[in-house]
Amino acid sequence: MTGKELIFKTLRHEKTERVPWIPFAGVHAGKLINVNAKEILTDGDKLFKSLLEVNKLYRPDGQPIMFDLQIEAEVLGCELMWAEDAPPAVKAHPLSETKEVPCTCMLPQKNDGRIPMVLDVMKRMKKEVGDTTALYGLTCGPFTLASHLRGTNIFMDMFEDPEYTKELIIFANEANKKMAEYYIEAGMDVIAIVDPLVSQISPRHFKQFLLNPYKDLFKFIREREVFSSFFVCGDATRSIEVMCQTNPDSISIDENIDMVGAKEISDKYNIAIGGNIPLTTVMLHGTQQDNMKYTLDLLDKLSHDNLIIAPGCDMPYDVPIENTIAVQQTIRQPDEVRKVLENYEFVEEDIEIDLPDYESLEKPLVEVFTLDSATCAACTYMMNAAKDAKDYFGDRIDVIEYKFTIKENIARVKKMGVKNLPSIYINGKLKYSSIIPNKNELLTAIEKEMK
Known part of the structure; x- marks a missing residue:
């Protein structure tokens, strides 16, 4: 056949x-x-x-x-x-x-x-x-x-x-x-x-x-x-x-x-x-x-x-x-x-990841966890939502993308407990998981974290 x-x-x-x-x-x-x-x-x-x-x-x-x-x-x-x-x-x-x-x-x-x-x-x-x-x-x-x-x-x-x-x-x-x-x-x-x-x-x-x-x-x-x-x-x-x-x-x-x-x-x-x-x-x-x-x-x-x-x-x-x-x-x-595979053992790389001190941040930190916004359409639009927020707030917020294609970011995802990609975290807290927020929703969520 x-x-x-x-x-x-x-x-x-x-x-x-x-x-x-x-x-x-x-x-x-x-x-x-x-x-x-x-x-x-x-x-x-x-x-x-x-x-x-x-x-x-x-x-x-x-x-x-x-x-x-x-x-x-x-x-x-x-x-x-x-x-x-x-x-x-x-x-x-x-x-x-x-x-x-x-x-x-x-x-x-x-x-x-x-x-x-x-x-x-x-x-x-x-x-x-x-x-x-x-x-x-x-x-x-x-x-x-x-x-x-x-x-x-x-x-x-x-x-x-x-x-x-x-x-x-x-x-x-x-x-x-x-x-x-x-x-x-x-x-x-x-x-x-x-x-x-x-x-x-x-x-x-x-x-x-x-x-x-x-x-x-x-x-x-x-x-x-x-x-x-x-x-x-x-x-x-x-x-x-x-x-x-x-x-x-x-x-x-x-x-x-x-x-x-x-x-x-x-x-x-x-x-x-x-x-x-x-x-x-x-x-x-x-x-x-x-x-x-x-x-x-x-x-x-x-x-x-x-x-x-x-x-x-x-x-x-x-x-x-x-x-x-x-x-x-x-x-x-x-x-x-x-x-x-009779003697197979999974070997996990030990990569040390330091997380930010989220409680002491001077301004909101928006972290976008993606497979890769350059290759994954859902990730692209999740990242674009974060970029729109950055355009609106300017220097009042920080935005960073962590691509799952990079080994260090895989370790970060595991340490953060990220379950699904793409996801948006604000000040270390999960806000959106596999649901792209509309602009007003995201802006409101960020404003709540403003000091």
Whole structure:
């Protein structure tokens, strides 16, 4: 049985001989051919070469072509900020100062921006590995895309102008349909709607603004006889059930969510679930054995029906190649790996962290704990909320970001007892965990800490 057949059986909710494996090697693919993230996200030949290397080294059952949630945003007028080892981030939002809904004439077209490059690579990959590997086309989900257009104002809009918010999300949903249509024509087997900011809103707001658009979107995909997947990042625990109610073929979650509890919910709806190997503590900073142990534990504690093993999200650029291979080996040869791990002991680095004397601070300290605001959309908008507060208060407050990709910050997160990313602490006290505050809320919370 090919990997593609294995993925298809899983997404049809049938019994399989083993659990399938999908490495989300977006920018990390560039590392395999020694080019940076921007090069593979803008140069079709380099992207194609890197994807073939992913396919050869990691032996995936399913494989994404492009993991960049800014393709649609760029076409719709968002200004991007590029990095060498991460996908671009949106730095300017065309609707931040005006409540407009773009007309349907502005929906992404096949010849816009980087879309032609992506479609060409999709067709080339389909021809090269499409018989054996299930190919995933990823689009930026409607809420995150609407946020790219409107900026952090959208979190205020949900309360103050719900009708405008609905209209903007409907437009973004139509953009998703367009992208899905193009990707299906290019031969994609699975359309994955990647909407990280879903984790930053309540189930009530999900039902109010996203439930019906998502039902419509997954129906649209299913009518075209391809599979669908609903990707979310961050702690979307409270929204797993309502995500399942949108009726995708699968959902994909990251390390912020308990996989066992989430799978109990997805099994109730007979929906496949994928995830959730930690990106930094295990894949980036762990050893081969750490990766084997985490993967084996996932396999041992979860029923194998309706299950896909994958990184929690887009793999960091510098994940050691041997760590990803270790995950693949564990999935394919669990009994052999079990023997390798007989004498395994987890070794934690002893990094000394000094916390501020929060009681003696002269002005409020806003600490933002993120996976990395340059690569994680939810983290970007959490950090942007803090930056807006800094712009408002100026030197009367201090703002600092702690990125979970840095070992010292991992130790700080553990010492502080931070449970979910992204989170905002003010003077050492948790204020917002996986919920992006609107501007007025955050300003009020900071003002309460003013001396």
